[in-house]
Structures are given as C-alpha cells and as structure tokens.
Amino acid sequence: MTTEPRGTVMLRVARVVEETRDARSIVLEVPPALVERFRYRAGQFLTLFVEVDGAKLKRCYSLASAPGVDAEHKVTVKRVDGGRVSTRLVSSLRAGELLEVEPPAGRFVLPADARAIALYGGGSGITPLISILKTALAGGAAQVTLLYANRDEGSVIFRDELDALSRRYGARLSVRHWLDDRDGRVSPGDVARGPEGAHHFLCGPEPFMALVEARLVALGVPSSHLHVERFVSPADPAPAPAPTVGGDVPERVGIEHEAIARDVPYVAGQTLLEAALADGIDAPYSCRDGFCGCCAALLLEGQVTMAADDALTPDAKKKGLILACQARPTTKRCKIRFVEY
Ligand SMILES: Cc1cc2nc3c(=O)[nH]c(=O)nc-3n(C[C@H](O)[C@H](O)[C@H](O)COP(=O)(O)OP(=O)(O)OC[C@H]3O[C@@H](n4cnc5c(N)ncnc54)[C@H](O)[C@@H]3O)c2cc1C
Ligand code: FES
Structure with missing residues (x-):
C-alpha cells in the first residue's frame, strides 16, 4: 500500500x-x-x-x-x-x-513466506481465494486446501477452473466442495486444521466465517495465521463522524507501522489515519469509509470513537482492533499499531 x-x-x-x-x-x-x-x-x-x-x-x-x-x-x-x-x-x-x-x-494477501495455505470460501467469497490459490500453487507453495461452500451445484463459481487446477496440481491441491442442499450446513466438526503451519484465509457470508474462525481459533491456529475478508458495502448514507464530546484530545498520538514507531502531532477532529498520513507515515488505507478493513490497527493505549466499524468482526473488536480511518481519540494518551487483518 x-x-x-x-x-x-x-x-x-x-x-x-x-x-x-x-x-x-x-x-x-x-x-x-x-x-x-x-x-x-x-x-x-x-x-x-x-x-x-x-x-x-x-x-x-x-x-x-x-x-x-x-x-x-x-x-x-x-x-x-x-x-x-x-x-x-x-x-x-x-x-x-x-x-x-x-x-x-487490500491487505488480504498472501504472505511471502507462506508454504501451506488453507482456504475457506462461501459463495462469492471464492473470488480472492482463487487468486491466492493460483498464485500460491504457481509460486511453489507445498500444499493448498480449499473448503468451498455453496447453496447448490448451480451456485458454484469457477467449478471447471477448480477441477482443471485439481487435475494439474494433483496432491498439492485439495478442493472440498460443500453443497448445503446435499450436505446440510457446515458445522465446526467439518472444519479441519489444514496443513501444518498453514496460513488460513476466510471469505464468505458472515455466519460461515464466524463458524470457521471460531473453530480455527479453538484448534489453536494463531491469529498471525488467520486472514479474514468481509464483503460489505459502505454505510448509506455515510455516518457522521463519531462525536468526541467529553473526551480528552491529545496533542500527539503514538503510531507504529512497520519499522516506524513515533509520536505524531494530533489536531482535534482528525482521524488517526489522517494524523499518521499528515506526518508522512505511509499508513495503509483504501476506502476511508470504514468498510474495507485496510487501515486496521491494534489499539495499544487509550480509547477511540468510530463512526463505522463494519469491516471488523466481533472477534477482531474484542482483540482491540480499530479502523484508523474512522477512529478519533478520546483520551489524552492514544497509541496504535497498524496490523495485517
Ligand atoms: C474488500 C471487498 C471485496 C469484495 N469483493 C467482492 C467480490 O469479489 N464479489 C462480490 O460479488 N462482492 C464483493 N464484495 C461486496 C461488494 O462490494 C458489494 O457489497 C456487493 O456487491 C453488494 O453491493 P450492492 O450495491 O449490490 O448492494 P447494496 O445496494 O449495497 O445492498 C446490500 C444489501 O443491503 C440491502 N439494502 C440496499 N439498500 C438498502 C437500504 N437503503 N436500506 C436497507 N437495506 C438496503 C440490499 O437489499 C442488500 O441486501 C466485496 C466487498 C469488499 C469490502
Ligand atoms: S480505509 Fe477502508 S476501512 Fe479504513
């Protein structure tokens, strides 16, 4: 970015x-x-x-x-x-x-060192996954698995292409088609841990992703190896900026991004993303409307208000993730670290 x-x-x-x-x-x-x-x-x-x-x-x-x-x-x-x-x-x-x-x-991308990949897609969620799948296999990833859930056979996007890839890559690619009208709903027991050390990529309807994510966490997959993409539209009409009434406005905020860790000037009303960019930090972002998740950051100190946070799963919010393009600090001290999400 x-x-x-x-x-x-x-x-x-x-x-x-x-x-x-x-x-x-x-x-x-x-x-x-x-x-x-x-x-x-x-x-x-x-x-x-x-x-x-x-x-x-x-x-x-x-x-x-x-x-x-x-x-x-x-x-x-x-x-x-x-x-x-x-x-x-x-x-x-x-x-x-x-x-x-x-x-x-977007930051839902293949880490350069990923050797094993486990993909979980539902419906149109296959789109970024097939790109990751093809890139990983062409780049030499040892093992790729895909669990691909659809309502019925007629809803399966890229069926022929996936069949052809399975024939071409043999044991390196394992595709499991899940059809609701044949197999019922996916349950936690249907979600395998995937190859050892795998990076896991999830994209699909909300209930499917929540189930898969909870299962992978229960199976001990570390959050550094869990990558989630949520398909949402921007809020319409766009929400007004969250008020900072009653909150403290800091003079500087702490920003960590890649090798950078410094306090940058903060002007009342700015989002944390705006403060970082104004100080020349190459912070990640795309939509600036709170729905793509590119600007996800971990809140290390202080508190913020956000007008929109649709891009974050409930679990991500529990872990302290915020969207820097939406977040305005409400405490005298505030510090964030941009993270992969
Ligand atoms: C990073 C990212 C990647 C994505 N990639 C893909 C992709 O590869 N393929 C894909 O198909 N989609 C993808 N999406 C989703 C896509 O961006 C849209 O959200 C999707 O196409 C729906 O947009 P829409 O305008 O058709 O629906 P919208 O008009 O936004 O409507 C969405 C839902 O809200 C309802 N709705 C609409 N207007 C109102 C209203 N005024 N009040 C109440 N409810 C309303 C609709 O009935 C519908 O159920 C992606 C999203 C993100 C964030
Ligand atoms: S830039 Fe898209 S959610 Fe912040």
Missing part, C-alpha cells in the same frame, strides 16, 4: 463472462500506461464507482485473476437480492462500456 493519491481511471470492459445464474466475471482492459498502477497482489480488490439511479455508488470487488498467472484483470460479481450495484453489473453491463475504477488495494 502507498499513500499516493488513489485517483480513479476509466477502464474499458473487455468481456463479461457468465459464471452462474447470478454471477458474472468482468474482464477489464488495462492500457500499457496504467500497468504499473494496476499491479496487484493475490487477494487484493478494485474499487468501482457505478452510477445507479443518478447516484454514484462505491463498491469493492476482489480480483479473481492471479498476478503473474493471468494476463488480464478480472473481477467476479454475484448479484445480491436488492443490491443496487451488483444487480447493475450482473444484469446489464456489456463489453465495451467504461467503468470508473480505483487501482488495487
């Missing part, structure tokens, strides 16, 4: 691919001049700005293509009941149209 202004660009839709009855892949043309800005890591997402009924709506979509494996940038969108952007993209987007897109971002 960098602190360069994100800015949006217009990209042409090269193809729209029908994946299932309610999911389409959108392949985007990235012109040579933008190749560098659109370089990405497996697991990252694009932010799309789509006009629906006169309003420009912002939504994130994970790249389902894999860097270094697939030549094209591809996102895959599943229609949500009553969903404004997903309905527009799945029902009426055509090849040749232009889409307003912000370059790749």
